[in-house]
Amino acid sequence: MDKFTTLTAVAAPLNVANVDTDKIIPARFLKTIKRTGLGKSLFADMRYNEDGSEKPDFVLNREKYRHAQILVAGDNFGCGSSREHAPWALLDFGIRCVIAPSFADIFFNNCFKNGILPIALPEEVCETLMDDAALGTNARLTVDLERQVVMRPNGAEIAFNVDPFRKHCLLNGLDDIGLTLEHTAAIDAYEAKTPAWQPKIHGA
């Protein structure tokens, strides 16, 4: 996983509430066995016409947002399916940070596993950032994870919360599994106490 420290980038405004993971990446693109290559299918049904041509009005098709690395979105972003293909598609497109008033739990969690920082900020703050994002390439946002601030184009700073453990993992690009394996002795001890009645699964 790539580290996330600071990011200065163009932010794309997507002022839609309840953007579900079927919108972020429709199910027909989940037939891959890889994590990469999904960026071209990100927001497919919002981004492309049936013949595959681009819908010119969609935010990521507008010239100034083609290289956006931050997405400012509406309430309850990432609701629906648990598909990690959603953050994979965002990442493959180049998005490293999503800012919204709220996120669905599984999506929120999946972001951290992929070096994407989801930031929940109050609705009115998101509206301000949405206005900043509307300025396009003329206005970049800076996200400083160490200091936990978003810097607006005018230099004003907005503080955000992040779980300390997740912050540590993102800043250092740490693999969770490696960290958990340090608890192997505790896992062994826990398993030794499994009640005798608990059945085992077998294939036959």
Place this chain on the structure above:
Amino acid sequence: MPRTLFDKIWNAHVVDRLEDGTCVLYIDRHLVHEVTSPQAFEGLRMAGRKVRRVENTIAVVDHNVPTDNDRLKGINEPESKLQIETLEHNVAEFGVPYFPISDTRQGIVHVVGPEQGISLPGMTIVCGDSHTSTHGALGALAFGIGTSEVEHVLATQTLLQKPAKNMLVRVDGKLHPGCSGKDIVLAIIGKIGTAGGTGHVIEFAGEAIRALDMAGRLTVCNMAIEAGARAGLIAPDETTFEYIKGRPFAPKGADFDAAVAYWKTLPSDEGAHYDKVVVLDAAEIEPQVTWGTNPEAVIPITGTVPDPAAEPDEVKRAQMQRMLTYMDLKAGQKIAGTKIDVVFIGSCTNSRIEDLRDAATVAKGRHVAPNVRVLVVPGSGLVKQQAEDEGLAKIFIDAGFEWREAGCSMCLGMNPDKLTPGQRCASTSNRNFEGRQGPGGRTHLLSPAMAAAAAVTGALTDVRELI
């Protein structure tokens, strides 16, 4: 201190605590399917890791598989074929128990787990699928995870998690005939919204929930995720124990008695604290149907499509307008009588034998309306077999419904069962998102009985007029 059902299961599974309160949580059951696991197994392979507990793990194919009767001859779609073959290769390499499509036990992972007695009360159960919340109906803490977490569970049999908050949804009173668990859960989502449960585990309780059979409870917990909840839970009781007894992987004899003794300690204590409480009256619930493109856009079948002009919030108003356009509905129109093209009876929400019985009761002696296609897709090979033994399959076939093989089918547009653009579907599945059942497809969520009513009349219909 009095504890909730969630608190008890959580505490029983904490292996270790990190400084900031993150827990290493033990996972008793890991359900694996073909779509969200290939990258996880690849990760294990690259790191030289093994599956820590194959005996806690079960793999099944469901999302991608065709449901036509010729499917054992081979899968035509190359990407689906590759994903299924990849799973088969992975379960062989890592030694994970697996039900292939040639096995009658194959089916939708959330039907198979409870049916086999793999999912049991008090357990932690995860799967790379958001509808894992289904298994909470047994009194298990069950939730969906992403692929990185699938890999984490395969490697460590644990997850790093912080506890959720407790929410109680109590449904008092008695449900009217013609209504089911599906109507209860749709009414709940209509009331609390698609983010109403975010950050919480919802415990469903009250007289109407207690009165549900296991199938109804599984339906309610299945859609807890559609209210944004991390998980849904129902306290285990005699209905639960009776359901589990004798299932293939359930404890037997003295082990079963020991298990029941433990399971009886699980229900929430008197006076336990909930961060949020919502109360509904079952007597006020009518058969439900969605009109929009998320599950909270739901109304009773007797209702009319809401008018965006009445919505004060600008963003919500725009969203409602977009929904009406996508669904090709008009504000103020009666939802009953809306013509449909396709009916889908199936999915992890409503494909159990009880669901098929409900649909068959309405379909019996009737015939599919002209120009309507009806797919009936049992949740597992065993459900299919039972439905054939009970004569339900014959009722469906005589009514002109398609009787198919087990799988996720038309719930999610990942296999050959899809809507074409503009088609309108009465569906017993769980999501009515834009394009969910196929690009441009329009979905109305409803119960199995309501779906059968739509099938025989060709329009959204109050099932109470037919029973």
